[in-house]
Amino acid sequence: MGSRLDDTPTKDLDPVVSEILRRAEAGELCCLSCAAGCGATDYAARICPSCGNPVELRPVSGRGRIHSYSVFHTQYHSKLPAPYTVLLVELDEGPRLAAVFDGEGGPPQKVGDAVVFSGAVNGIVRFSMA
Amino acid sequence: MNVVRKRSAASAIIGLGESTFSRKPDKTARAHAVEACLDAVSDAGLKMAEIDGLLLNRSPIEASSVLPLHLKRDIGLGDLSLLASVEAEGSSAIQMIQYAALAIDAGMAEKVLCVFADAPVGATGGGDAYSISMNLVGLDGWDERHGLIGATGGFALSVQRYFHLYGADSNALYEAAAADREWAALNPKAFLRKPLDKEEYFASRWIVEPLRLFDCAYPVNGAVAVIVSGAESAADGPNSPVYVHGFGQGHSGARNFAGAEPEIQTGAGIAGRNLFGGLGITPGACDFCEFYNPFSITTILALEGYGFCKPGEGVDFIAGRATRPGGALPTNTGGGHLSSYYLQGMTPVHEAIVQIRRCGGERQVPSNNLGLVTGFGGRMEYHSAMTVSPHREI
Structure with a gap:
C-alpha cells in the first residue's frame, strides 16, 4: 500500500462529512441529530431512525468512552505514521465515531476509558484520555 | 422471511467444479470462472445445453467487468431463462444457491449454474487487495481518513470488544486458528497444512x-461453481445429491450507537433464527458446520451467533477441542478460510459438498446427516445460511 490516501481533497467529500470536519477543525465536534427533536442519531443516519424526519448537525460535548480500539502496524498515509491507534469512541450523546488516539507517552488505553475530543488537524479528528 | 419451510428438500446441488487454485498471479477471475463452470457441468454429467440458468458472483471490491454476464458466451451457453449477477459480498454464494432453488421451484429454470471467481493475488501478494474501507462509522471517507483501513481493521475492533465483554485474550484466537489448521493438515487441497503451534502463532x-x-484468511486466485437442480431429478446424475432443505438470510439493523453491539451481535443470529425456525429444528440437529471465517474471531462469533454456544462461551467450546477432528461439532473441516483457501462464500460451500458426498478422505466427518453452511459480508452484517444433507427427507 502506498500513499494513495494522502491528498484526498476535502472538496470531494460528502458535504455532511466535509462540514463535520470543517467544524471539528474549528474546535467544535458535531453529531447528527433529528431535526424534529428525537435526539442524536448514529453517523450513518440520513433520516432519523425513529421518526423519519431529516437529521442536522448539532454540537456535542466532546466527551465519551472507548467502545473499542485497534492498533495499526502498517502505514496507509503520511499523516498517520505507524503504529497508530484508532479508537471507536462512544460519545456521551450516543453515537460512535472513529478517531485517532492522541496519547503519546501516556498510559495505554482500554475499552471503557473516558476520552475527550482534543482537536482536528488535516481532517483527522483526535481524542485523548479525559 | 427468507425461509423454505419444508422438511422434504425441494432442491439439491448436483455439480461441483473448481479451477486450479493459485497463490501466484496467474489467470484472470474470468478465466478461472470458465474452468470452474466447465468442471461443474462435467461433474454433474450434464451437457452445457442443459444449463438454463446462470448466476454470477464476483468479489465486492472488483468491477463488474471482471466477471460479466458475457461469461455465458465464454462457456458456450445458449438461450437462458435465468441470468443475474448477485452482489451481497460474502453472503452471495449461498444467496445464489437460494435464488437458484427458488427460481427452480417457481418454474423459471431447471438446472442453474452458480459461479464465484476472484484473482486477488497480485505481484505483491494477496493481503493488499482487502485494504479497503468498510465504512463502519457511516460517513463516506471518514474511516480511511482516520486510518481505519481494511476488513482486518474492522474485525480488530470486534476482537477488542469481545475481549472486553467476555474476558478472553489472544489464546482464544490461537485456539480457533489452530483448530482450523488441524483440519487443513487432513486436506490435500489446503494451502497451509503444517500444524500451527502456539509459539509460531504468537x-x-x-x-x-x-x-x-x-x-x-489465506487468499488465492480461483473459482468454484455449483449446479443447482430440483430434487426430483437430482439423483439422475452420477453424484449423490446434496439436498438443501432450508435457507436463512439475516442482515443486521444494529447501528453504531449506544446500546447496540454490532461487533458481537451480527446478522448470524437473524439468519440462524430464519433458517432453524423455518425448518423447525435447533442448531443441535447439525452434525457439522462450515462457517465463512475470514478471521479467527469469526468462528467464535458464528458458533455463538448461530446458537451452538451462549455468548462468550465459544472460546471454551473451541479450546475444549469440540470443533477439531474427532470433536462433537466438526467445524471448518477443510481448514476454512484461514488454512485451506479464501474464495469468499464458495470456500464453505465447496467443503460442505465434499462432506455430504463423503469425499472427505482423512477429514471425512463421521456423521454427515445435516450440515450448516454460512456466508457473510461486511463486518458480519449480511448473513446467509443453508443446511445440506445426503437425505432428501429430514
Whole structure:
C-alpha cells in the first residue's frame, strides 16, 4: 500500500462529512441529530431512525468512552505514521465515531476509558484520555 | 422471511467444479470462472445445453467487468431463462444457491449454474487487495481518513470488544486458528497444512492488533461453481445429491450507537433464527458446520451467533477441542478460510459438498446427516445460511 490516501481533497467529500470536519477543525465536534427533536442519531443516519424526519448537525460535548480500539502496524498515509491507534469512541450523546488516539507517552488505553475530543488537524479528528 | 419451510428438500446441488487454485498471479477471475463452470457441468454429467440458468458472483471490491454476464458466451451457453449477477459480498454464494432453488421451484429454470471467481493475488501478494474501507462509522471517507483501513481493521475492533465483554485474550484466537489448521493438515487441497503451534502463532506479525497474520484468511486466485437442480431429478446424475432443505438470510439493523453491539451481535443470529425456525429444528440437529471465517474471531462469533454456544462461551467450546477432528461439532473441516483457501462464500460451500458426498478422505466427518453452511459480508452484517444433507427427507 502506498500513499494513495494522502491528498484526498476535502472538496470531494460528502458535504455532511466535509462540514463535520470543517467544524471539528474549528474546535467544535458535531453529531447528527433529528431535526424534529428525537435526539442524536448514529453517523450513518440520513433520516432519523425513529421518526423519519431529516437529521442536522448539532454540537456535542466532546466527551465519551472507548467502545473499542485497534492498533495499526502498517502505514496507509503520511499523516498517520505507524503504529497508530484508532479508537471507536462512544460519545456521551450516543453515537460512535472513529478517531485517532492522541496519547503519546501516556498510559495505554482500554475499552471503557473516558476520552475527550482534543482537536482536528488535516481532517483527522483526535481524542485523548479525559 | 427468507425461509423454505419444508422438511422434504425441494432442491439439491448436483455439480461441483473448481479451477486450479493459485497463490501466484496467474489467470484472470474470468478465466478461472470458465474452468470452474466447465468442471461443474462435467461433474454433474450434464451437457452445457442443459444449463438454463446462470448466476454470477464476483468479489465486492472488483468491477463488474471482471466477471460479466458475457461469461455465458465464454462457456458456450445458449438461450437462458435465468441470468443475474448477485452482489451481497460474502453472503452471495449461498444467496445464489437460494435464488437458484427458488427460481427452480417457481418454474423459471431447471438446472442453474452458480459461479464465484476472484484473482486477488497480485505481484505483491494477496493481503493488499482487502485494504479497503468498510465504512463502519457511516460517513463516506471518514474511516480511511482516520486510518481505519481494511476488513482486518474492522474485525480488530470486534476482537477488542469481545475481549472486553467476555474476558478472553489472544489464546482464544490461537485456539480457533489452530483448530482450523488441524483440519487443513487432513486436506490435500489446503494451502497451509503444517500444524500451527502456539509459539509460531504468537510470533507472527500484527496485521491490525489484536489480529495477527495467522488470524487472517489465506487468499488465492480461483473459482468454484455449483449446479443447482430440483430434487426430483437430482439423483439422475452420477453424484449423490446434496439436498438443501432450508435457507436463512439475516442482515443486521444494529447501528453504531449506544446500546447496540454490532461487533458481537451480527446478522448470524437473524439468519440462524430464519433458517432453524423455518425448518423447525435447533442448531443441535447439525452434525457439522462450515462457517465463512475470514478471521479467527469469526468462528467464535458464528458458533455463538448461530446458537451452538451462549455468548462468550465459544472460546471454551473451541479450546475444549469440540470443533477439531474427532470433536462433537466438526467445524471448518477443510481448514476454512484461514488454512485451506479464501474464495469468499464458495470456500464453505465447496467443503460442505465434499462432506455430504463423503469425499472427505482423512477429514471425512463421521456423521454427515445435516450440515450448516454460512456466508457473510461486511463486518458480519449480511448473513446467509443453508443446511445440506445426503437425505432428501429430514
